[in-house]
Amino acid sequence: xxxxxxxxxxxxxxxxxxxxxxxxxxxxxxxxxxxxxxxxxxxxxxxxxxxxxxxxxxxxxxxxxxxxxxxxxxxxxxxxxxxxxxxxxxxxxxxxxxxxxxxxxxxxxxxxxxxxxxxxxxxxxxxxxxxxxxxxxxxxxxxxxxxxxxxxxxxxxxxxxxxxxxxxxxxxxxxxxxxxxxxxxxxxxxxxxxxxxxxxxxxxxxxxxxxxxxxxxxxxxxxxxxxxxxxxxxxxxxxxxxxxxxxxxxxxxxxxxxxxxxxxxxxxxxxxxxxxxxxxxxxxxxxxxxxxxxxxxxxxxxxxxxxxxxxxxxxxxxxxxxxxxxxxxxxxxxxxxxxxxxxxxxxxxxxxxxxxxxxxxxxxxxxxxxxxxxxxxxxxxxxxxxxxxxxxxxxxxxxxxxxxxxxxxxxxxxxxxxxxxxxxxxxxxxxxxxxxxxxxxxxxxxxxxxxx
Numbered sequence: 001x002x003x004x005x006x007x008x009x010x011x012x013x014x015x016x017x018x019x020x021x022x023x024x025x026x027x028x029x030x031x032x033x034x035x036x037x038x039x040x041x042x043x044x045x046x047x048x049x050x051x052x053x054x055x056x057x058x059x060x061x062x063x064x065x066x067x068x069x070x071x072x073x074x075x076x077x078x079x080x081x082x083x084x085x086x087x088x089x090x091x092x093x094x095x096x097x098x099x100x101x102x103x104x105x106x107x108x109x110x111x112x113x114x115x116x117x118x119x120x121x122x123x124x125x126x127x128x129x130x131x132x133x134x135x136x137x138x139x140x141x142x143x144x145x146x147x148x149x150x151x152x153x154x155x156x157x158x159x160x161x162x163x164x165x166x167x168x169x170x171x172x173x174x175x176x177x178x179x180x181x182x183x184x185x186x187x188x189x190x191x192x193x194x195x196x197x198x199x200x201x202x203x204x205x206x207x208x209x210x211x212x213x214x215x216x217x218x219x220x221x222x223x224x225x226x227x228x229x230x231x232x233x234x235x236x237x238x239x240x241x242x243x244x245x246x247x248x249x250x251x252x253x254x255x256x257x258x259x260x261x262x263x264x265x266x267x268x269x270x271x272x273x274x275x276x277x278x279x280x281x282x283x284x285x286x287x288x289x290x291x292x293x294x295x296x297x298x299x300x301x302x303x304x305x306x307x308x309x310x311x312x313x314x315x316x317x318x319x320x321x322x323x324x325x326x327x328x329x330x331x332x333x334x335x336x337x338x339x340x341x342x343x344x345x346x347x348x349x350x351x352x353x354x355x356x357x358x359x360x361x362x363x364x365x366x367x368x369x370x371x372x373x374x375x376x377x378x379x380x381x382x383x384x385x386x387x388x389x390x391x392x393x394x395x396x397x398x399x400x401x402x403x404x405x406x407x408x409x410x411x412x413x414x415x416x417x418x419x420x421x422x423x424x425x426x427x428x429x430x431x432x433x434x435x436x437x438x439x440x441x442x443x444x445x446x447x448x449x450x451x452x
Contacts, residue, residue, distance in 0.1 A: 007308070012292055012315050018159035019288035022150075022166035031277045031342070032174045033191045036181045038343035043270050044124045046348055048188050050273030051125060052132030054258050055115045058251045059104065060143050065243035066097050067151035068377045071291070073239060074155025075298030075378065083220035086156070088227045090210070092236050093148030095227075101141025108137045119259055122266055128188040135192030142199040149206045153213070154291050155298065161209050168205045173198035242382030249389040253396055253419055260400060260412050268409055271351025274342050275359040278335070282327045282363050283370070289320040290374025297378025306438050309379070317371045324363040331360035358413035366420035372427035379438060381430060388426035395422040 037049045070093040077085040104111065112133055116126055146169075153162040176198055180190030226232070261272040293316045300308035331338075339352045376385045396419035403411030 007296060007312055007315060009315055009319065012289070012312075012319060015157060015159050015292045015295070016288040016316075016319065018163040019154065019291050020285050022159070022163040031281070032170075032177050033195070034273060034277060035342050036177045037188065037191060038345065038348070043266060043345050043347050044122070045128055045188055046273065046343060046345060047125045047266050047270045048128030049132060049191055050269065050276075051119060051258070051262075052129045052136065052188070052192065054255065055119075055129070055133065056136050058255055059111070059115075060140070060147075061251055062244065062248055063097070063100055063144050064147060064247045065240040066093055066100075066144055067147040067154075068243050068294070069093065069236065069240040070148045070151030071155040071294050072298045072378055072380050073236070074152050075295045076301065078156055079299035079303065083218050084222055084226060085232075086217070087214070087220060087222050088232065089155075089236075090148065090152045091222075091227050092233065093152065094145045096236070097144035097146070097148045098141045101144045104140040105137060108133075111137075118255070119262060125266065131187070131189040132192040135189050136195055139196035139199040142196075142203040146199065146203050146206060149203070149210070153209070155295060156213065157295055158213055161213065165202065165206050165209055169198055169202035172201050239380050239382065242386040243377070246382070246385040246389045249386070249393045253393050256393075256397060256400065257412070257416055257419075260404060264404075264409050264412065267347045267351045268412075270343075270345070270348040271353075271355065274339055274348060274352045275355060277342070278331060278338065278359055279362050282324075282331075283366075285323055285327065286320050286363065286367050286370050287374075289316040289323075290370045290377075292316050293371065293374035294378040297375055298380075301379045301438055304438060306435050309375070309434070309438060313371065313375050316374070317368075320367045320371055324367040327363040328360050331356065331363075335360060355409060355413055358410075358417065361417055362420065365417055366424075369420050369423035369427065372424055375434075376427060376430065379434065381434070384430040385427070388429065389423065391426045392419060392422035395419070395426075 033049050033053065034046060037045050070089065073093075074086060074089045077089055112130065115133070116130065119126075150162055150165065153159070153165070173194055176194035177191055180186045180194050184190060186193065258269070258272070258276075261269040293312055296312040297309055300306075300312065335356045336353055339349055339356070343349060343352075373385070396415060399415035399418045400412065403415050405411070407414065
């Protein structure tokens with residue numbers, strides 16, 4: 001929690017650093033998976049893991065509103081001092097995640113057919129990816145409920161515990177991947193089973209952390225009627241609806257990039273898969289500042305604290321920009337060495353090296369989009385986020401159509417960089433009305449339920 005004292009740069013960094021470390025778990029899961037396969041498999045197997053991970057990133061992060069909505073609603077409830085709603089928010093979000101995950105398992109066969117119909121992978125890549133899919137689909141309830149739990153911890157400002165939760169996931173996944181792939185020789189399927197088992201064990205550990213958090217908070221009466229109250233459930237889905245559509249549009253952009261990579265050939269796909277792991281790691285570093293903005297903005301919005309919102313955005317953005325510059329420099333100086341650590345396949349190395357300069361530009365050109373996302377999520381401006389992301393996606397696809405036929409892989413990456421600029425630009429359109437909406441948010445009796 002940020003407390004009642006004014007937000008400072010020191011406090012921003014104190015909140016952000018544990019989130020950075022915690023967020024590293026998600027891309028590191030993919031990085032470890034590709035690194036393990038990169039040491040034992042060929043280009044097709046590396047591409048298969050990348051494609052399988054892409055499919056599940058798309059499917060699971062389509063429901064990323066469980067994390068974002070949980071953060072915003074929990075922060076707002078905490079800011080109002082509504083302890084019962086703090087607890088109920090977690091239960092509602094986790095039940096929603098478990099339910100959606102169960103539906104995904106039940107629908108796995110049509111989902112699999114649709115997923116592999118969308119991507120134009122070569123036969124050997126698709127066959128290996130199906131083995132990954134068949135194993136990974138069983139992690140769906142744990143993954144989605146974990147989103148809700150993680151968002152709840154961030155909303156309360158318990159970033160240290162969020163760090164421990166994600167560290168547990170990463171350590172378990174790394175150990176199981178090495179055991180299943182290198183030790184038992186299960187190949188691509190072993191990578192999928194390692195991720196599935198790790199996610200379930202991580203959710204069990206998360207339940208223990210909830211007990212620790214609640215011991216430090218005031219007692220509150222929590223009943224089934226309160227948790228499942230129609231008004232509360234309607235509020236949950238109202239906040240999450242547009243975030244869901246926004247997330248679909250965001251994931252569609254990354255899916256477009258990967259499909260374009262496939263069309264440029266398996267080597268390009270494999271090389272870009274390595275570079276995307278770098279981007280994922282950097283994104284989660286920068287996203288830490290956006291998460292801090294979500295938490296502080298959620299509390300400030302409920303109080304109508306416009307100055308607090310502006311200060312939070314300025315302080316977090318200053319530090320995000322500094323980290324973006326450092327990340328770009330790290331890729332320029334050490335990117336080639338990182339590539340060689342991840343894969344021993346020469347064709348994949350060559351493709352990744354060719355596009356490394358474009359990858360190095362992503363942090364400095366993209367940090368503003370993450371910061372604006374955090375601000376709009378914290379103030380639950382869902383419709384703005386939805387419309388902005390759809391517009392950015394249209395701009396990106398148009399750029400890809402214009403540049404890739406002429407420039408090939410270079411055009412692919414130039415369009416992708418344009419996507420980050422478009423995301424920030426379309427979100428910035430909503431800045432002039434943010435002050436008015438923040439004040440209106442606080443002036444209504446049910447301000448925390450508003451979804452702008």
